[in-house]
Each structure stands twice: as structure tokens, then as C-alpha cells.
Amino acid sequence: MSDQNVINMNERQRTGFEWRKYSRFGIFLLVLLALFLLVISNxxxxxxxxxxxxxxxxxxxxxxxxxxxxxxxxxxxxxxxxxxxQLMYDVSEAEINTKDKKRMLVDNYAVWKIIDPKKMITNARTLTNAESRMEEFIYSVVRAELGQLNYDEIINDEKSSRGSLNDRVTAKVNELLAKDEYGIVVVDVRMKRTDLPEENENSVYTRMISERESKAQEYLSKGDAEKNRITAQTDREVKEIISKAEADAEVIRAEGEAQAAKIYNESFSKDPEFYSLYRTLQTYKRTINEDTVIIIPSDSPYAKILSGYFE
Structure with missing residues (x-):
């Protein structure tokens, strides 16, 4: 084998080793990244x-x-x-019958919360189912409570005997929820409004108007009676005051006349002739006016006085 072939073979071996080394490192990084993502995702x-x-x-x-x-x-x-x-749930509007067999529409809302998630999931499964069961209980309790009241007691605040209706409804609904272990509790149930079926509105409005008119007439009658009582009492007090004043005046007048008579007597006794003249002049004043014609003897006291002759 030539030297060139040996060199080529060694080169290929070195390259294959490096590739395998980098491949193992890449696989390790991928596994590490996958484990990290697995941990993070859970x-x-x-x-x-x-x-x-x-x-x-x-x-x-x-x-x-x-x-x-x-x-x-x-x-x-x-x-x-x-x-x-806490969650708020708007209870569907429902029609109920009152104690006196009249119909009315009631609209409520409830504030509630989950206190035992495991029981809620086990028995109600979902929030929607829990709200549905709660709504059924609220409607049942409200219908029973208002069914014990007459129509007028519900719509007329002055005659209402509802008392703490919301508190009673809340307590009874919670009893039913606890009994069936739904894991939720109602914090509060409130009546938003009470309406009348359309066919009943006119008759109810007429009755309300009649009641208000009757109440107004009652107030007017009480006012007139009170006015008459005060007037009679005032008239009686005025008469008593006038009678007492007149009696006091008579006493004062009598005392004054007695005192005047005493003064006259004392004054006139000092000069009888002046008293005679004074009485004569008083007589003229009462008997003579511009149309009076007097015929008197010449020797009468009147003639003497008018003529200026005094003995």
C-alpha cells in the first residue's frame, strides 16, 4: 500500500471520529433541552x-x-x-304565586364563592352546573317565602311583613347546598325588583291610587278634626277671658261711680246754689236743641237765667 493511501485512510478515520464526537455532544444538548422544556411545561x-x-x-x-x-x-x-x-350570579326572572293566589315576577341576584373545590367538582362537575343548582334552590326558597305573604304585603312597604327576607333566603339556600355537598356557599341573595304580570298592572295601579286617596282623605279628616278642636278650645278661652274682663270692668265701674258720687256729694254740699245752677244747665243740655221751642213763664228759673236775672 502506497504512502498516499495510508495518509488518506488516516484522514478519513480522524474525520469520522470528530463527527461522532460532535454528534454525541449535539444529542446530549438536545436531550438536555428536552428535559428542560419538559420540566418547565409541568x-x-x-x-x-x-x-x-x-x-x-x-x-x-x-x-x-x-x-x-x-x-x-x-x-x-x-x-x-x-x-x-366571590362571584355574582344573576338569577333568572321567575313568576311566583302569593298567599292570596296572585302572580308576580321576581328578579334576584346572588353573591357566592367556592369553599371546597373537590366537593364542587365531585358533585357539580363545573361552575355552570353549580350555578344552575344554586339558582334552583334560590327560586324554590324565594317561592316558598313569598308564598307565605299576601300580594299587598309584598308591594306595599307600609304594610310589608317581609322583614329580613334576604337573610332567610340566604340561610335556607346554604342549608340545601351544604346538604348536597356542592362545596359552594351563598354570601348574599338580594331581590333586585318585583314586577307584575302585564295583565295585573292596571288593577294594581288602580288599587294603589285608591289606597293613596284613602290615606290622603284620612289625613284631611284628622286635620279637620284637629282644627275644629283647636278652634273650639280657642273660642272657649276667648269667652272666658271676655267674661272675666267684663266682670272686672263692672266692679271697677261700680267702684268708680261710687267714688264719683261721693266726690259730687262732697263738692255740691259746699255750694248748694252752684249745684242748683249745674243741675239746671245739665237739664238744658238734655232738652234743648236747635229745633226746640220753649214757652216759659217770665218768673220761672229758666227765664231768669236766660235773661241774666238772679235774685
Missing amino acids: VFIVKEGEYKVVRQFGEVVRIVKEPGLNYKIPFIQSVSTLPKY
Whole structure:
């Protein structure tokens, strides 16, 4: 074998060795990258306000509640998320019958949350199914509660005996949910509005108007009665005041007249002639006016006084 052939053979051997070395290194890098991606793809993060449900072949094997990093077994385990925070559900509008056999439409909403994800998944399977069961219980309890009240008690706040209806409904719905172990709890149930079937609206409006008019008439009657009472009391007090004033005036007048008579007597007794003149002039004042014609004897006291003659 020539020297050139030997050199070529050695070259090919060296090249094959280097290729095999690089191939093994590339395969090692690929395996390492695959393992890294496998680990990364099976790490999951639990956030605040959520549950992570780990399933193995469809069965729940673990519920992760605390925030942080967690790991699942590749290929055989899967992870789903459920909310931990409160949820609001708008209950479908429903028609109920009152105690006095009248119909009305009720619209509610509920605030609820998951407290046991495993029970919820086991018995309700999904959030939609859990909400459906909750809605059925709410409708059943609301219908039973309002069915114990008359129509007027529900629509008329002044006569309402509903009391803490929302609290009672919430408590009874939670009892039913706990009994069937759905793993959820209702925080609050609220009645958004109560409407009437269209055919009942006119009759109810007419009744409400009639009740308001009756109430207004009752207020007017009470006002008139109070006015008459106050007027009568005032008139009575005025009469009493006037009677007392008149009595006091009579006493004062009598005392004044007595005092005046005493003064007259004392004054006139000091000069009888002046008293006679004064009484005569008083008589003139009462009997003589511009149309009076007087015929008197010349020797009468009047003639003497008018003529200016005094004895």
C-alpha cells in the first residue's frame, strides 16, 4: 500500500471520529433541552384568588390553595383553575304565586364563592352546573317565602311583613347546598325588583291610587278634626277671658261711680246754689236743641237765667 493511501485512510478515520464526537455532544444538548422544556411545561403558578386543581387520569388528586410554584407529573397529570374570590350570579326572572293566589315576577341576584373545590367538582362537575343548582334552590326558597305573604304585603312597604327576607333566603339556600355537598356557599341573595304580570298592572295601579286617596282623605279628616278642636278650645278661652274682663270692668265701674258720687256729694254740699245752677244747665243740655221751642213763664228759673236775672 502506497504512502498516499495510508495518509488518506488516516484522514478519513480522524474525520469520522470528530463527527461522532460532535454528534454525541449535539444529542446530549438536545436531550438536555428536552428535559428542560419538559420540566418547565409541568411547572404551574398558583395566584392569589384562585385554586389549582390537579387531575390524574381525570380524577382529582390534589387541590393547591396557597400561592406559589408547583409541579405536576408530566403526561399523566393536568391542571385546571377555579376562582377563589366571590362571584355574582344573576338569577333568572321567575313568576311566583302569593298567599292570596296572585302572580308576580321576581328578579334576584346572588353573591357566592367556592369553599371546597373537590366537593364542587365531585358533585357539580363545573361552575355552570353549580350555578344552575344554586339558582334552583334560590327560586324554590324565594317561592316558598313569598308564598307565605299576601300580594299587598309584598308591594306595599307600609304594610310589608317581609322583614329580613334576604337573610332567610340566604340561610335556607346554604342549608340545601351544604346538604348536597356542592362545596359552594351563598354570601348574599338580594331581590333586585318585583314586577307584575302585564295583565295585573292596571288593577294594581288602580288599587294603589285608591289606597293613596284613602290615606290622603284620612289625613284631611284628622286635620279637620284637629282644627275644629283647636278652634273650639280657642273660642272657649276667648269667652272666658271676655267674661272675666267684663266682670272686672263692672266692679271697677261700680267702684268708680261710687267714688264719683261721693266726690259730687262732697263738692255740691259746699255750694248748694252752684249745684242748683249745674243741675239746671245739665237739664238744658238734655232738652234743648236747635229745633226746640220753649214757652216759659217770665218768673220761672229758666227765664231768669236766660235773661241774666238772679235774685
